[in-house]
Each structure stands twice: as C-alpha cells, then as structure tokens.
Amino acid sequence: MTYPVIPADLGVTRQVLAENPDMMVVAFRFKHGAEGKLHNHPHVQSTYVEAGRFAFTIDGEEHDLGPGDSLVIPSNAQHGCLCQEAGTLIDTFTPRRDDFL
Template identity: 30%
Template sequence: MSEPTPVTQSLAHTGLAPSHPVVDGDKQSRMLVNNPAMRVVQFTFDAGAGLSEHDAPGAVAVVLNSGELDFTVDGTVHRMTGGDVLYLAPGVPHAVTAVEASRMTLVITDVG
C-alpha cells in the first residue's frame, strides 16, 4: 500500500502513461490517492489479463481511459471501450478481463 494522501492536500499526477506502461501478459496497478475519503488506483492490463471476481466495501467509479475491457458486474458482462464509465454500488461482485491492452482508473469512496 502506498503512503497515505492527506485529505487536506491537493496533488496532481501527470505523465502517467509513459511511467506506467502496459506490461506484456500482465496487469499492473499504481495507487494514486489513498486516504480515508477515497482511493484512486490506475490499472494497466495486457490483452487477456484481468482481475478475478471480488467486491469492494465502498462505492466504485471506473473510467476506462483506453483500450477495451469485459467488465462483469454481478454476472452481467459489459463491454467497455475508451471513455466509458461504470458505477458499482458497495459490495457488488465484479471482475475484469482485457480484450486488448487497456488503461483503467478506479475510484473507491468511503460511504461510511
């Protein structure tokens, strides 16, 4: 887990694509924000890589920055392409499989 990001501190992450490339045959993640209010994580997936079914305790917003993913939500597959957004209610099971090399940003909020 990365260092906590103070809720009272603004920050910017720039130049992420070159510093966080898609790795052949793998998925990678980078924590960008980590505090009690939210976590922001950027994922890269090579084609065929993904995340097995799991859930999150908070509300989740997913932004597919580039590529194409099959995002399964509670058993229903949603084909996402660059620019698409998906919302998950807390506790909903979901999984991800990359159809092609992809970059995804995930925001998890504390619904306390």
C-alpha cells in the same frame, strides 16, 4: 507523493494516484488477455477506461467498455473484468482501500 507500481494479478499492475481516508484514485494497467478476477468489497467503485477494451461482469451482468466509457460498481457487488485490448482503467474508491497502501 508518488506511489509505487505494484503487481495486482497476472498481467495487471496497480498504482495509487491519490488518496485520503474518504477516497482513493488508482490506475490499473492491463496487458491483453489479463483478468481482474471476480471479487467484491464494501467500497463503492467507479471505473473509467482511459485506454483499451474491457469486458466487465457485475453481479452476473455483462458490460463492454472502451476508451471514455465508465461505470459505477455498487458496494459488495461481485465484479471482475477481462482485458480484450491492452489498456488502463482509472478507478475511484470510496472510502479509501486501505489494503492498497
């Protein structure tokens, strides 16, 4: 199944790549300077940088990530990112983010 590309934030799109009730894989594409606003959710999230450069904040701690880097965001952690070089994040959520369907 092919899922639509949806605007997420200014300069950011998201596209579900695969999902079932236990897990979801989503591509987030960022333009330079776009921001993933600070937020939290009960899902555990892993982020893999397919391309680009991102400054992440997780519970006040800064992380600079580039191509091939990844991290895990714990459940309910306050997190967000700033895109420093246009690129794509591949995020996995467990359980599935039903709000993305």
